[in-house]
Amino acid sequence: MAFQSNALCFGSDLPGQGIPSHVETTPEGLALTFSDQHSQPPVPFDQLSLEAGGFDHDQLVVKWTQGGASRTLYIKDAAVIAAFRHAAPPELLAHFDRAAASVRQVRTTRRTVLLAVVGLLVTLGLGAWFGSDALATWAVSLIPPEWEKQIGESAMKDVLAQQEVVREGPVVDAVKEMTTRLTEQIANSPYQFTVTVVKSPVVNAFALPGGSVVVFTGLVKEAKSPEEVAGVLGHEINHVLQRHGMERIVKTLGVMAIAAIVFGDQQGLIGLAKQLGVEIITLKYNRDQETEADLTGLRLLHKAKVDPAGMIAFFERLAQSEKETQRVELLSTHPMSARRAGQLTAELKALPKFLPEPFAFDWEKVQASIKSSDAQPKL
Amino acid sequence: MKIEILYPGAFPMARVQLAAGESLKAESGAMVSISTTIDVESKVEGGLLKALSRRVLTGEHFFFQTLRAVRGAGEALLAPTVPGDIVIIELDGVHEYLVQKDGFLAGSEQVRIESKMQSLARGLLGGEGFFILKISGEGQLILNSFGAIHKVELKPDEEYIVDNSHLVAWTATTTYKIEKASSGWISSFTSGEGFVCRFRGPGLVYLQSRNPQGFGSWIRQFIPASSE
Numbered sequence: 370m371a372f373q374s375n376a377l378c379f380g381s382d383l384p385g386q387g388i389p390s391h392v393e394t395t396p397e398g399l400a401l402t403f404s405d406q407h408s409q410p411p412v413p414f415d416q417l418s419l420e421a422g423g424f425d426h427d428q429l430v431v432k433w434t435q436g437g438a439s440r441t442l443y444i445k446d447a448a449v450i451a452a453f454r455h456a457a458p459p460e461l462l463a464h465f466d467r468a469a470a471s472v473r474q475v476r477t478t479r480r481t482v483l484l485a486v487v488g489l490l491v492t493l494g495l496g497a498w499f500g501s502d503a504l505a506t507w508a509v510s511l512i513p514p515e516w517e518k519q520i521g522e523s524a525m526k527d528v529l530a531q532q533e534v535v536r537e538g539p540v541v542d543a544v545k546e547m548t549t550r551l552t553e554q555i556a557n558s559p560y561q562f563t564v565t566v567v568k569s570p571v572v573n574a575f576a577l578p579g580g581s582v583v584v585f586t587g588l589v590k591e592a593k594s595p596e597e598v599a600g601v602l603g604h605e606i607n608h609v610l611q612r613h614g615m616e617r618i619v620k621t622l623g624v625m626a627i628a629a630i631v632f633g634d635q636q637g638l639i640g641l642a643k644q645l646g647v648e649i650i651t652l653k654y655n656r657d658q659e660t661e662a663d664l665t666g667l668r669l670l671h672k673a674k675v676d677p678a679g680m681i682a683f684f685e686r687l688a689q690s691e692k693e694t695q696r697v698e699l700l701s702t703h704p705m706s707a708r709r710a711g712q713l714t715a716e717l718k719a720l721p722k723f724l725p726e727p728f729a730f731d732w733e734k735v736q737a738s739i740k741s742s743d744a745q746p747k748l
Numbered sequence: 749m750k751i752e753i754l755y756p757g758a759f760p761m762a763r764v765q766l767a768a769g770e771s772l773k774a775e776s777g778a779m780v781s782i783s784t785t786i787d788v789e790s791k792v793e794g795g796l797l798k799a800l801s802r803r804v805l806t807g808e809h810f811f812f813q814t815l816r817a818v819r820g821a822g823e824a825l826l827a828p829t830v831p832g833d834i835v836i837i838e839l840d841g842v843h844e845y846l847v848q849k850d851g852f853l854a855g856s857e858q859v860r861i862e863s864k865m866q867s868l869a870r871g872l873l874g875g876e877g878f879f880i881l882k883i884s885g886e887g888q889l890i891l892n893s894f895g896a897i898h899k900v901e902l903k904p905d906e907e908y909i910v911d912n913s914h915l916v917a918w919t920a921t922t923t924y925k926i927e928k929a930s931s932g933w934i935s936s937f938t939s940g941e942g943f944v945c946r947f948r949g950p951g952l953v954y955l956q957s958r959n960p961q962g963f964g965s966w967i968r969q970f971i972p973a974s975s976e
Contacts, residue, residue, distance in 0.1 A: 374842045377921060379950035385901020386952050387921065389842045424846055424864070424882065424920040441904040441950055443921050445842070
């Protein structure tokens with residue numbers, strides 16, 4: 370039968386790394402065989418002393434003296450420990466109980482320390498996340514817009530790599546006209562806005578730091594009027610202008626810095642950061658940022674003489690669909706659409722009245738072009 | 749699996765030959781080259797927070813790569829980030845090693861790797877974070893060090909003192925306490941040995957002959973301040 374070691378034997382006359390051994394309990398004591406198949410003289414129970422040891426305090430440490438040399442045996446195998454305990458005479462059981470008590474004490478201490486550390490980390494993390502808005506805003510104000518542009522462009526490449534970009538046609542022309550009309554109204558903008566149309570049924574649009582805006586054809590298809598799309602664009606453009614994306618990045622980096630401290634400056638963490646780069650850039654905005662983008666977006670529409678009723682109508686329709694899906698506001702990063710529509714209506718009342726000017730493109734033709742391209746079979 | 753150390757000394761590499769179907773766990777970034785029969789799996793799934801919590805709560809690691817000989821036998825060359833020795837340790841099932849995170853280079857498939865929280869004092873003062881790796885099982889383990897690697901054998905109850913930053917790995921049968929290098933706080937820091945580990949045998953302690961933090965601060969003086 371192949372030699373099966375279940376313990377490590379150390380001694381003043383043995384090599385420092387210890388000798389893998391096989392231990393068995395007999396009615397008289399311990400029978401020990403070294404890995405070189407060398408049987409050791411049996412050790413009677415009354416010569417043994419016991420304690421708990423090892424890194425996790427999960428090993429039984431048995432000590433005795435044999436022919437003038439000290440022996441220390443580390444046993445980890447639970448079955449061997451159980452057999453040992455079963456065979457041990459009553460005097461030795463007291464040793465077992467003392468060892469077990471010390472294991473329990475060590476474990477309790479460790480658990481307390483672990484809880485304290487986890488608690489501290491959670492507090493630090495939450496503090497960094499919620500308490501650092503002002504700090505993040507200040508840090509972002511130091512970042513030059515060119516950096517934002519580079520970050521946005523590299524993220525854009527990753528995003529568009531898996532998407533079908535619509536390069537020309539009525540939808541692209543219409544979205545460009547809307548964007549130009551809105552961005553013309555921004556005084557001294559450090560950003561050059563570029564808009565890309567992506568063919569996708571998703572009803573959404575998003576903006577990356579530095580001014581890259583993406584509109585999905587699904588949004589244009591589902592919108593009831595061009596003013597609704599312009600409303601969403603106004604909102605997204607303001608995420609860029611208020612530098613919300615950069616604030617999220619700075620805050621996330623802050624949390625990662627804490628993680629780096631906890632885990633040591635780990636190379637893997639850097640690799641992870643790179644891998645999650647795109648994920649970080651498309652992180653969700655928080656609710657305050659959404660509200661800010663809503664209100665500034667509305668003012669931008671007002672300035673560009675685009676009918677803000679479209680933006681409000683869009684949120685009202687979203688509110689209707691939320692009622693159906695019963696979304697819970699607390700859990701959501703976006704404020705509830707009904708509340709957003711209400712806030713926008715109130716803000717609109719505060720602004721001076723104006724006569725909206727329609728867009729130059731033919732809205733019906735734009736929507737028809739999406740439907741016809743959807744109908745085309747995919748190659 | 750066959751492991752061979754090429755160019756031993758300051759700039760070694762480990763050559764690992766995998767039979768078809770065999771796999772190897774390696775530190776992320778350790779791979780130098782691989783045969784086309786080998787696939788690298790290192791995807792972190794579920795995002796940063798999930799990976800972190802997995803790691804913290806269950807001890808599952810997120811920064812390792814698995815090199816798998818999917819399409820037949822092949823070889824992989826592995827190298828650590830820092831200059832220094834590589835050693836191969838044969839795990840026999842009864843020895844357990846505790847390894848500071850930067851010390852792990854690779855291990856065979858049957859090697860079990862767990863993250864362990866070390867004592868609060870060492871976590872805060874040791875400069876290696878709160879987690880270390882506990883490595884057990886049967887198979888081969890490759891460790892790397894900054895500088896040369898040195899093995900110290902401790903007899904039962906023998907004590908030995910090691911500077912924190914020079915620790916690479918130690919066996920689980922040893923116990924250690926963290927303490928100040930010299931009495932009095934000021935002399936501890938001015939002697940350049942802030943905190944040390946007092947190990948107690950039996951077992952093995954692996955040391956590295958260079959101190960990464962010390963090297964870092966030495967090299968920092970030569971880096972010109974950024975010019976605006």
